[in-house]
Structure formats: C-alpha cells, structure tokens
Amino acid sequence: QVQLVESGGGVVQPGGSLRLSCAASGFTFSSYGMHWVRQAPGKGLEWVAFIRYDGSNKYYADSVKGRFTISRDNSKNTLYLQMNSLRAEDTAVYYCAKDLAGSDAFDIWGQGTMVTVSS
C-alpha cells in the first residue's frame, strides 16, 4: 500500500544537527513532488520545505531558510531533511507528505517523527 515512513528524529542540543529520512513505498516516488510539514506541540501545521519530483526546484519556509536542506534520492525512494543550527523553536513533529498529482495538496502523509531541541 502507499506509505511514507519517517525516521531520524530525536533529542538534540541547540545549535546541533539532525537528518530526517522519509522512506516511500507503494507509488512511483520519482514522479511526485514531496514536502516536509511540522507541528510544534499543541500547535498548528507549518509547511517547511518542498522538492520537485526530479529535485530541480526547492522551496523553503522563511523560518528554516539557510538552515534546513531538503533533498531526495529517487533510486532509494527516500526523501531527506538536513537540519542544521537547530533552535528550540524547531521542536516539533515532522511529517513528510506527498503531492497529490497535479497539485500541492498533500494526499499521503507519514506518521511523523519527533524532533526535540533542548539542552
């Protein structure tokens, strides 16, 4: 079945780095744009980053621009989010999400991975 599974979350000190992964299965990963969306504890949804199906275009939220990098390996059906210079306000559940064909609505979501930035 169509599935996204995130991994790589954990506890990291302020200023530290973490790399999240999102393993895709059940669909042709290389044909779809992919996103990262986060949700701080008790808060709403915040879009983080997008990468085009072939990796040629990337967009970022202002809050993470210059610190986070989205990438993908279509040969491994995997999406990544490299997070550097982490801050307390980056603490959140991070979801990867798949583009609905022909739009930037998100039709498939992973279960999420928790990132906690704390000393």
Added chain:
Amino acid sequence: AIRMTQSPSSLSASTGDRVTITCRASQGISSYLAWYQQKPGKAPKLLIYAASTLQSGVPSRFSGSGSGTDFTLTISCLQSEDFATYYCQQYYSYPITFGQGTRLEIK
C-alpha cells in the same frame, strides 16, 4: 506570505448537526485550497482539494465551496468520528500556508 484565517477557532456540536467552517485568504488564491482533518496523535488526512473536490474515500457528508478569498467546509450530518481539528491550506503560491485550525468538539 498569504495569511489563512479560519473561523471559528473552536466549535461545539452534536452528532447529526450540520456545521460550517470558514477560511479566508489574505489575497486571492483562485481555487487552490485544501481541507484536512487531524485527530490527536495522528497525521492530517486530506478531505478536499481544489476548494470543492472530494478526495477519494472521503464520505460525501463533507463538502467544500468558495473561490478567491472566501471558502467553507461543511459537514452535513456530524458523525462521532468527525470530532477532530480541521485545517485549511492554500497552495496558490509559496510559502504554502495553513489556517490556524478549527477544533470541533462534542457538545
């Protein structure tokens, strides 16, 4: 960035009720709007995209309407499983933005 404002922020209703949630964009977004349902501890679920197109598998009691700046999500006959938080999302331009959410609670 386009600001999305939902109202109300919370809503109490009973099973069988008809409820409407509104979402207003700070500038025109045509029909590039989606609605999601999220239950505690779970990932969001896509309900509606292109403002009014029901995602496959979503019950027909959910409907969406609007274009430009004003949008609505209507649940025609609330079921127990519908009590959740609902978010609108614009995908007209980057950065993609969400509304702050509407928490639908049992009265």
